[in-house]
Amino acid sequence: MAHVTQNERRAFEIEQAAWNALNEIGATDEVDFPLSLTKLAARWDIPVQEVQFRDPRISGIISRNNGGAVILVNERDTTVRKRFTIAHELGHYVLHWSRSTDGPPDDRVDTERILFGASLLSKEDREANRFASALLIPAPILSKMLEHGGNRMTDLLGAFGVSEEVLRIRIRMIRRRPWLLHEVKTATQYPLDAR
Secondary structure, three states: OOOOOHHHHHHHHHHHHHHHHHHHOOOOOHHHOOOOHHHHHHHOOOOEEEEOOOOOOOOEEEEEEOOEEEEEEEOOOOHHHHHHHHHHHHHHHHHHHOOOOOOOOOOEEEOOOOOOOOOOOOHHHHHHHHHHHHHHOOHHHHHHHHHOOOOOHHHHHHHHOOOHHHHHHHHHHHHHOOOHHHHOOOOOOOHHHHO
8 A cells, every 4th residue: 555645635635625516516527617616606605706905915815704704806816816816715615614613714815926835825825725726627627628639728728717827737736646637536535545
């Protein structure tokens, strides 16, 4: 049996959480992309609002709202940036808010424009970024598209509604974990545990 690190196991849990979220709204095929993030947020009763923050460095916030949550995104950001921010904030909701037994924790304000700078972001922000990329570019859907010849960068950018930076990072992430391409959607346990 292969040795599985805690980081690898957590990466799988995050991938699985994103795939489960997609299943909740029936977004498990190529035709469902680019993903409607507002549809997913609405499924969880989380309104999404575009606002003008005083501090233009703020990308988004997930905040308490009458016993629930609301996501605020910077109206000045590009469409692909807003999409990533919404997915990131949904990542906080799924990965971090659900762990709290007393309801949502303190508001989460994301001011960093850096997507995956490991040394600059908190562990929770790195996890929310991983969730966002798995939600926007699910490995099983990417695999299907690549199998059907959809490997031009412009086609993939349009299909997933993401920036080139996000797509490149996601592809690099998947190359380091090729099992993601086939095992996330059917796995009930971490794939390497079964080997």
